[in-house]
Amino acid sequence: MTRLVVEADGGSRGNPGVAGYGALVRDGATGRVLAERAAPLGKQSNNVAEYSGLIAGLEAAARIDLAADVEVRMDSKLVVEQMAGRWKIKHEDMRRLALEARELCSARSAAGGSVRFTWIPRADNKDADKLSNDGMDGLTIDRSYADGPDATAVDATRPAAVSERHPDGPADQPDKGLVTDPVPGAAADLGAPTRILLVRHGLTDFTVKGRLDGRGGGDPVLNPDGEAQAQACAAAVRRLVGAEARVVTSALRRARQTGDAIAEALGTTATSDERFDEQGLGDWDGKSMAQVAARWPDELAALRTDPAYARPGGESHDELRDRVLAGWRDVVDAGGTTVLVGHRKPFLVVLAEVLGMPHDRFWRLALAPGSLTGVEVWADGNASVSFVNRTSHL
The missing domain is CATH 3.40.50.1240 (Phosphoglycerate mutase-like)
Known part of the structure; x- marks a missing residue:
């Protein structure tokens, strides 16, 4: 059974303030980075940003292998405890995002995989924290690696695009959420899917x-x-x-x-x-x-x-x-x-x-x-x- 590790984070400069999220997916056996994600969120709370990072990480893992066993590592005690069902979710925006995350977990379970959540100290979540700061700086990152981060990356780093979790963007601009790159290992000559x-x-x-x-x-x-x-x-x-x-x-x-x-x-x-x-x-x-x-x-x-x-x-x-x-x-x-x-x-x-x-x-x-x-x-x-x-x- 394939094992993946999702590391996710989010931040807000002001809480609420300028917000962004970051997430990455590692091979659970080797630790190699397989995918990186980051995006701005406009003005949002820190908790909304953290949930957005979780969703981005789960979606990136789904593109790699929906049937894999996934361990999600986050330094947000709140998100980990709420996703584990031990703490209640009171804020409406967070309830919506938690439902979206749970739906991604349910899809993985239906495909034969699993998801578990682990709290880690902030010092152990530096890579996801760096990506979330990229998001707060206005960058949208969508990178997939065939053989780890030292290999050539399929890189879609760009300024902010509007998305469902970026409400302050202009309504007439498209989100690039479906304009994604081939899964790791896909041959370069296959073109766009x-x-x-x-x-x-x-x-x-x-x-x-x-x-x-x-x-x-x-x-x-x-x-x-x-x-x-x-x-x-x-x-x-x-x-x-x-x-x-x-x-x-x-x-x-x-x-x-x-x-x-x-x-x-x-x-x-x-x-x-x-x-x-x-x-x-x-x-x-x-x-x-x-x-x-x-x-x-x-x-x-x-x-x-x-x-x-x-x-x-x-x-x-x-x-x-x-x-x-x-x-x-x-x-x-x-x-x-x-x-x-x-x-x-x-x-x-x-x-x-x-x-x-x-x-x-x-x-x-x-x-x-x-x-x-x-x-x-x-x-x-x-x-x-x-x-x-x-x-x-x-």
């Missing part, structure tokens, strides 16, 4: 009431909260990818509405592709999960574990997988950056394919309404998941 941002649609009344809404069902529209989520997604996507992206949605109305809001923010027009529709659930469409669980418990278990099982008038997981992956291959082959707006089960199919997860385990991945998930695919077929279920924009 294809980047796909998965966006789950906003809330509908069906979602709120726990009613099933598969392909062929009632095709509900966004409710007012879902419409607000769509607008929040549009702003977040604009920050992440800029205007140079195409938008593809499923053919269902809730996805098309969410996609249209995103396309408008990007200055483009969304196209729909029914291959990304939600799974057809036949006679279960429109029923609540409570009804299904009470009346058809064995059949519900079969739907979750047997890829050949289908409801009358619906489709099996195997049928869903075939159509979704056919669409996915077309998106990957198109290159560039694509914003794909759709549904939980089709996105689980995609993530299972990328991560090599079996059908009966991908249910452990959380994909909330309005969430963002980043995937990068290289020319040789290798892929990485940059982040999963990001909801801090909502």
Whole structure:
């Protein structure tokens, strides 16, 4: 089992004041530095900066190996104790960031890895502290190393770009969060990866009431909260990818509405592709999960574990997988950056394919309404998941 070490820190000159974060990832066996991250945050508190460093470190580790065992080392007793669940989180900004960090930990657990947190003295965290000072000085650093820091680095050091954790930046500038470098060890001639941002649609009344809404069902529209989520997604996507992206949605109305809001923010027009529709659930469409669980418990278990099982008038997981992956291959082959707006089960199919997860385990991945998930695919077929279920924009 691969073992990685994340060292993370953050700081604020004024608390709150000019803030930045830093993080690095080491090979747990050799101590070699595999990746370095830093970025400014505008005016923020010290604790928000520390959490931002933690998230950056977890995201960098996910790009290296999502299934690795990770030890996170920080000199913030507060963050370590809160992430371990021993201390409560009272501040709203910190609760949001802690949730984002926990979602990254959950994605790693679902892929077969683990995360543990260790407090270290500040004197033992000098490298992450230096990177956080680079962030406070206005630098954004995204370095990946093939053979340790003495080798040639893939370096994306640049002045500050706007990001979800840099609220003082101008709204019309793109965040370079998805413009990342190949994973360590990737061949130099593979070029830039294809980047796909998965966006789950906003809330509908069906979602709120726990009613099933598969392909062929009632095709509900966004409710007012879902419409607000769509607008929040549009702003977040604009920050992440800029205007140079195409938008593809499923053919269902809730996805098309969410996609249209995103396309408008990007200055483009969304196209729909029914291959990304939600799974057809036949006679279960429109029923609540409570009804299904009470009346058809064995059949519900079969739907979750047997890829050949289908409801009358619906489709099996195997049928869903075939159509979704056919669409996915077309998106990957198109290159560039694509914003794909759709549904939980089709996105689980995609993530299972990328991560090599079996059908009966991908249910452990959380994909909330309005969430963002980043995937990068290289020319040789290798892929990485940059982040999963990001909801801090909502």
